[in-house]
Amino acid sequence: MTRVVMQAESTPSTEAAVFAALRHTGIVTLEILPTRQEVLTCARRILRITSHEASDPDGLTVIRDTGRHTGREGFAGLSNGEVLPHTERSSLATPPRLMMLVCARPATTGGQCLLADGHAVYADLAEDHPDALAALSAARSAFFGGRDGHLGSVFTPRPDGRPQIRLRWDSLARFSPLAQPYLPVLRAAIARRQRTLTLAAGQGYVLDNTRWLHARTAFTGPRLCYRALGEPKDVGP
Numbered sequence: 001m002t003r004v005v006m007q008a009e010s011t012p013s014t015e016a017a018v019f020a021a022l023r024h025t026g027i028v029t030l031e032i033l034p035t036r037q038e039v040l041t042c043a044r045r046i047l048r049i050t051s052h053e054a055s056d057p058d059g060l061t062v063i064r065d066t067g068r069h070t071g072r073e074g075f076a077g078l079s080n081g082e083v084l085p086h087t088e089r090s091s092l093a094t095p096p097r098l099m100m101l102v103c104a105r106p107a108t109t110g111g112q113c114l115l116a117d118g119h120a121v122y123a124d125l126a127e128d129h130p131d132a133l134a135a136l137s138a139a140r141s142a143f144f145g146g147r148d149g150h151l152g153s154v155f156t157p158r159p160d161g162r163p164q165i166r167l168r169w170d171s172l173a174r175f176s177p178l179a180q181p182y183l184p185v186l187r188a189a190i191a192r193r194q195r196t197l198t199l200a201a202g203q204g205y206v207l208d209n210t211r212w213l214h215a216r217t218a219f220t221g222p223r224l225c226y227r228a229l230g231e232p233k234d235v236g237p
């Protein structure tokens with residue numbers, strides 16, 4: 001993975017390196033001063049931040065164990081529990097293209113980020129389980145979210161021919177009878193392709209949320225991360 005050091009002083013080459021990596025691999029790791037203001041400043045250089053119900057007025061979301069979200073569907077990220085591989089905001093017609101996450105305070109134990117490249121998962125299935133890939137790519141084979149959720153599929157071709165991935169594993173995901181039997185195969189392919197990132201304070205990543213799935217192991221301690229969602233500030237695929 002490309003690693004970029006971002007500082008308060010913006011340099012065009014820094015942003016260019018981030019966007020080049022995002023276009024090429026869909027992911028870049030970052031080193032930033034672990035203050036909220038620094039994270040916000042750097043996030044605004046990379047993406048046009050979109051707010052939602054869990055974000056603060058500046059658009060950032062503080063990801064930590066609030067003590068109030070344990071067991072609440074759709075809010076696993078705000079507990080200290082395991083979070084299974086998912087697309088951020090998978091219930092929207094168009095999920096945010098980018099997600100940036102920066103660790104301000106690491107966990108005492110656990111809390112690793114598990115990241116899987118959807119293109120690699122797709123290639124894995126195409127090679128060994130084309131029947132699974134067909135079922136998981138069929139129109140109207142998966143529903144994500146509540147009443148206003150999104151009916152679609154795990155894999156959807158993008159206009160450029162590359163696959164877009166959309167997934168969640170909690171009770172807000174439902175699958176067609178044809179797709180359901182292939183979920184263990186999908187889960188295994190994701191596990192094979194997952195990479196583990198252990199973030200220290202000031203370390204983070206930006207990923208293409210339509211390509212990479214993210215997950216997190218359970219943790220203890222005062223883990224705190226800042227997250228921004230939004231659209232890339234450059235133009236490109």
Ligand SMILES: [Fe+2]
Nearest residue numbers: 077087088214
């Ligand atoms: Fe998430």
